[in-house]
Amino acid sequence: MSSNIITRQEFEYLVVLTQRRFQFMYGVAHGLSYLLDPRHIGDRLHADSRSSLEEVLINSPIDDVTPIDDGRKEKLYPTNDDYTSENDFDHAGLD
Numbered sequence: 707m708s709s710n711i712i713t714r715q716e717f718e719y720l721v722v723l724t725q726r727r728f729q730f731m732y733g734v735a736h737g738l739s740y741l742l743d744p745r746h747i748g749d750r751l752h753a754d755s756r757s758s759l760e761e762v763l764i765n766s767p768i769d770d771v772t773p774i775d776d777g778r779k780e781k782l783y784p785t786n787d788d789y790t791s792e793n794d795f796d797h798a799g800l801d
Contacts, residue, residue, distance in 0.1 A: 738759055742763075
């Protein structure tokens with residue numbers, strides 16, 4: 707006599723439901739919050755995941771009017787040319 711609590715079809719349904727919930731909970735929204743959290747700043751994110759999340763962030767519209775352009779990336783990620791010695795951290799006493 708078999709004492710199955712749920713049928714095979716119910717089990718498969720629950721597996722799919724669990725996978726979808728997991729993807730929802732740990733999807734883009736969770737990744738972006740981890741990336742933007744000042745306590746973590748994306749620390750220990752896999753490079754591909756971090757890059758993908760940064761692209762989502764850069765390409766997310768800020769409102770219904772402002773177009774998305776390439777200038778947003780430059781505003782978020784300054785180049786080395788944007789720094790001068792007066793903007794550098796004071797490293798006195800670290801030598």
